[in-house]
Amino acid sequence: MNQENWTAVDAYFTDTLLDPDPVLDEVLARCERAGLPAINVAPNQGKLLYLLACMKGARRILEIGTLGGYSTIWLARALPEGGMVVSLERDERYAALAEKNVELAGQAGRVEIRCGLAVETLERMIGDDEAPFDLVFIDADKENNPRYLELSLALSRPGTVIIGDNVVRRGQVADAATKDPDVQGVQRFCEMMADHTRLTATAIQTVGSKGWDGFSLALVA
Template structure:
């Protein structure tokens, strides 16, 4: 099967179930105009995040890696009126572009955009001692994914969903000798997930308009995971 069919089917699904409005298409256009990388989730992935949000009744969400705010807009739109999302971005320019896009989408009241390194800001969020998050989306730099995940668990409650993007990397995770630090970062996370007793996790791999990749999805256990073992 050639790659073209995956893009066409992705478009078929997004036309049906994840149509973009001006706020979303303008956000994607702003990336090019402002010199940001085209690394946003796809429309279908944005919709998938919304489905997860609604399934876990998410009112409080944390995102690592804002870029231009494309995924933030999908996430914020699935929040109830009193819902909030904190999104963390290290790059000031990315943050400025994202804030404009969030304002244009009329979501400023729901979005708390924080500029800084995730590894610096996460302990601050823990120190704030607020309510746990219902869903955490990890989509920042890949080498510290395991550390991000461990912080995410500390900010969770039983039932919280933790979603980590780009953990298959076009199948490069199969390469045992990969020296790519992004591949090494996600492999370390995937291995940790296989041993972690606090969460129940899987990886959904996917093709589409983007490169072949996958999202790890973990739910913080409500019950002893041992009963799930065969």
């Protein structure tokens, strides 16, 4: 099996199970025209996030890592009336485009993009006693994943679901001798999820149009 097979199977699932989505196609086209890296989730992964948020009945969703707002829009679409996605992005240009994309998708009223370093934004949110979130999607710099987990926990309640993206790192996650700070961040993140008394967690490796990757899933007690 190789990338060609994985891409073909993803295309099959996306064509079969997802409705045509000119709005999200335009969002991706805008991101490409603006030179953003194509590191957004794939369409079938976006729909997985949407379904998880629907199953959870999430009213308040926290996303760490907005990019052009592609996954943000999937998450926002899952919200009930009165729900809100707060998405954190350090790059002002990405955040500005994400805001335009969220507006194009008709989700502007229920998405708030906060620009700045996510650790600082999260610390401010905790200091401001922000209400807990029902679902957290961690998808920014993996080196900071351990800190994102701690801060997400401080913004969680019993029942909160915490999803981590890109936990496979081309298989290096299984390399105890790695010196890569992003891989070390993911390893520490996994260890913390295993050790934390409030968390029950697992991780799944996946293949698809985005290559070999995977995500973690944790439930807060």
